[in-house]
Amino acid sequence: MNSSNGAAVVVGVDGSEPALRAVRLAATEAARRHLPLRVVHGFIWPLLRAPIDPLAGNPPGGGLRQQAKNLVEAAVAEALATSPGIRVTGEIIDGEASAVLLGESPTAAMIVVGDRGLGGFTALVVGSVAIQVATHADCPVLVARGEEHADGPVVVGVDGSATSLGAVEFAAAQASALGVRLRAVRAYTHPAATRPGDIQPLVYDEALLRDEEDAVLAESLVGLAERHPDVPIDREPVHARPVAALTEASRRARLVVVGGRGHGELAGLLLGSVSHGVLHRSACPVAVVRTPD
Secondary structure, eight states, X not given: OOOSXXXXXXXXXXXXHHHHHXXXXXXXXXXXXXXXXXXXXXXXXXXXXXXXXXXXXXXXXXXXXXXXXXXXXXXXXXXHHHSTXXXXXXXXXXXXXXXXXXXXXXXXXXXXXESOOTTOOTTOSSOHHHHHHHHHOSSOEEEEOSOOOTTOOEEEEOOSSHHHHHHHHHHXXXXXXXXXXXXXXXXXXXXXXXXXXXXXXXXXXXXXXXXXXXXXXXXXXXXXXXXXXXXXXXXXXXXXXHHHHHHHHHTTOSEEEEESSOTTOOTTOSSOHHHHHHHHHOSSOXXXXXXXX
């Protein structure tokens, strides 16, 4: 956990209910990590040349700037009610929400966002701000969605990539802090090719295949138990597509952790298709841990 350098947990707010859920989640994280919480609102109206102060003749306390101040103060109060005693500051920063949060990411311990914001289409399962921040942030991003199952495990998707290994370390640290099990899930849909040009067999032994995938999964977790001796680790190779396997696991999980990019992704796509799919379908909060460029 990043608790020694004074970095803050940062949460983006816009006055919506998903943002308040993110505030509660962020306050809990900040208390657990013994870190300050920074509540940030991206104030876009000056960029649109909209009048932000009260109009002449209107009662004092109006105007867009005052509304932004009110929602930040409400978010700070919500954080303190959730985790009394944490250090909380609030700030209004001129700019579009995604850009403001990404500007915070190089020095943040974690960024927390809601899955949707004000004005979002209800058909969009995850809003554009959450996707953009998870795609480009320089720190882990926690998206508040679904339900935290208090006794559920931290679930992490494992595919053996460098990004996946970073997600595993983050997930183990979260499981340790939460006092829950770590459930490492490796999804597979067919026998793994061992050499370029290998032809996949039409018939294969499912039990043998599962054992082989379990061995690959175990290799990805080498040394994890020694680094996190307090965390019970469950290995789970699953014959399913990755998004389906992780979505199913999320129904009983405290948190799902995914890497920002894994095997099979184009190098130019910073957020892989699995991460993107899980963000849209998970039944619990999702943390995206992206490998630095």
